[in-house]
Amino acid sequence: MKKVGVNINTSKDEDEKNLNFIKNIINKYMECEIIVFKDSEGLDCHEIKNLQLLISLGGDGTMLSTARKVSKYDVPVLGVNIGTLGFLTAVEISDFENAVKDISEGKFSIESRTMLYCNICKDKEKIEFNALNDIVITKGPLSSMITHEIKVNDKFYSSFIADGVIISTPTGSTAYALSTGGPIIYPTLDVIEITPISPHTQGIKTMILPSDDRINISVKNRSSDMILMADGQESVNINYGEEITITKNFNSCKILRMDNYDYFEILRNKILWRTMECVGDK
Structure with a gap:
């Protein structure tokens, strides 16, 4: 990947600690230019189409805002959760390094979501x-x-x-x-x-x-x-x-998913967590 964008929700990272962490991990595993967007500003410009990946750094709200603005450019979005629920995001901030390592090794797929x-x-x-x-x-x-x-x-x-x-x-x-x-x-x-x-x-x-x-x-x-x-x-x-x-919508949202992503586990843990029997036997 030559160009990676990061769209950050600044209200959830006022000291830019998470942003700097993200940039350091990307530089560790990829040789690419990192372009930072704040609070979805600038995401609707034509330069977005030159990105190979756009990271949404925030919560579900940040993911929704990111998706609406970049869907017409077919740029895959990786959601990284630093918010509360984070159901739409693919990885937690604590798992980001493993995710970037897997991406660098091609261990991911792209989902197309109806809009x-x-x-x-x-x-x-x-x-x-x-x-x-x-x-x-x-x-x-x-x-x-x-x-x-x-x-x-x-x-x-x-x-x-x-x-x-x-x-x-x-x-x-x-x-x-x-x-x-x-x-x-x-x-x-x-x-x-x-x-x-x-x-x-x-x-x-x-x-x-x-x-x-x-x-x-x-x-x-x-x-x-x-x-x-x-x-x-x-x-x-x-x-x-x-x-x-x-x-x-004529355009769809392209979401990057890691090969080990388990939709039903996320569904249980973040949506159905109040019903204990949903956990089942492991």
Whole structure:
């Protein structure tokens, strides 16, 4: 590898101790130029396409921000956790040296993760979002429940009252969608999930669709305060009569995985850890 980028969440490494550690380990095993990005600034420039690897140094939020900005350049991302949960990240900071050694020996693979594309027209202007986890449409803090009308490929699916609705990828199935009763979907599957948030009727459940389907959502409340969020990091207010279109993103997120990566072990330890029987016999 000739060029390696490091995108660091500076709030989690104010003294740059972790950043310096990362740079020293890379220099120990690779002869390459290291380019540092701070808080995802500059990740959407064309020079990113010249990187052979981009390291996301932070937590899941840093990984999501990194993925949205670099997916169009097909740069593989290695998530290194210095945050709290770190479910999306591939390695902990304590295992980073072993990971870099394995990378230098070719002991890794690249996963392709489905992403979402969303657009909404406001005052004749098209506002666009990308998401690795989910697109969430939800009511404001003091608003009443929302009446949603959803069409799939221009065919009416359902109209229901709820606090909101989540359109998620398999990667996002273990995020907000899981807490609202959605299923866990294996992350490399190519599907899209629709999950209502606290629906007024229990007859409305999660729907799993082929990723090629087009989803159109409109809200029928005239006075409610409504918000659209992408990965919980970007947002826009929604008004009555505006239609949201969500499709599979043309670009996908390339995630670097070590050969010894065990998805189910990570799932047990970081998502299902409250259920002790999930550990099983070893």
